[in-house]
Amino acid sequence: MPGLTIGDAIPNLELETTQGKMRIHDYVGDGYCIVFSHPADFTPVCTTELGMLAKYAPEFEKRGVRLLGLSCDDVESHKEWIKDVEAYTPGSLVTYPIAADPKREVIKQLNMVDPDEEDASGNQLPSRALHVVGPDKKVKLSMLYPASTGRNMDEVLRVVDSLQKAAKHKVATPVNWKPGDPVVISPSVSNEEAKQMFPQGFETTDLPSKKEYLRFTEV
Numbered sequence: 027m028p029g030l031t032i033g034d035a036i037p038n039l040e041l042e043t044t045q046g047k048m049r050i051h052d053y054v055g056d057g058y059c060i061v062f063s064h065p066a067d068f069t070p071v072c073t074t075e076l077g078m079l080a081k082y083a084p085e086f087e088k089r090g091v092r093l094l095g096l097s098c099d100d101v102e103s104h105k106e107w108i109k110d111v112e113a114y115t116p117g118s119l120v121t122y123p124i125a126a127d128p129k130r131e132v133i134k135q136l137n138m139v140d141p142d143e144e145d146a147s148g149n150q151l152p153s154r155a156l157h158v159v160g161p162d163k164k165v166k167l168s169m170l171y172p173a174s175t176g177r178n179m180d181e182v183l184r185v186v187d188s189l190q191k192a193a194k195h196k197v198a199t200p201v202n203w204k205p206g207d208p209v210v211i212s213p214s215v216s217n218e219e220a221k222q223m224f225p226q227g228f229e230t231t232d233l234p235s236k237k238e239y240l241r242f243t244e245v
């Protein structure tokens with residue numbers, strides 16, 4: 027059975043978090059939301075990730091993106107752990123909620139289980155999963171990392187910029203794109219439509235096939 031993936035609505039689960047009970051859809055609201063899981067509290071890589079996300083929080087807020095952490099341990103453990111996280115990354119304040127999942131019900135429904143990791147009692151642990159959820163509550167992008175690999179927060183911010191650019195204009199972002207770089211026009215847009223949609227103009231790359239599908243513009 028495939029788990030939660032791109033295009034699926036995120037289940038509207040009720041979560042127990044460091045900021046009280048909440049339903050996922052209420053928390054997403056009309057904006058975007060990044061739901062990100064961690065194998066366990068008081069573990070090294072997770073501590074660095076949570077601190078860096080807290081540091082980047084103002085950048086996500088500018089883009090209308092809410093952050094929602096998840097680790098299996100209980101809320102009391104999360105609250106203690108946050109003190110370490112903030113101490114390790116000076117200037118970071120964990121203002122986003124972190125959900126608890128001691129029964130491992132949430133991680134199963136959000137496709138966040140790491141089959142290779144378990145705690146000392148043999149309970150399953152979450153992978154480093156990350157879902158970017160859109161205002162329609164659907165998953166726009168997912169990242170799935172093992173416990174041993176910390177995520178790159180610049181990349182998380184970059185993919186949000188790409189998703190929001192693509193949602194606003196009929197464009198896509200090419201390899202290694204970063205904000206400010208040219209974007210490509212979606213293949214579903216004809217040249218005639220592109221002239222209307224991009225009055226600033228666009229450049230078509232001359233390819234051996236002579237097919238005019240690689241068109242760059244600035245938005």
Ligand code: BEZ
Pocket residue numbers: 065066069070071072073143173174
């Ligand atoms: C960590 O966060 O460093 C970690 C957690 C679980 C397994 C391996 C590493």
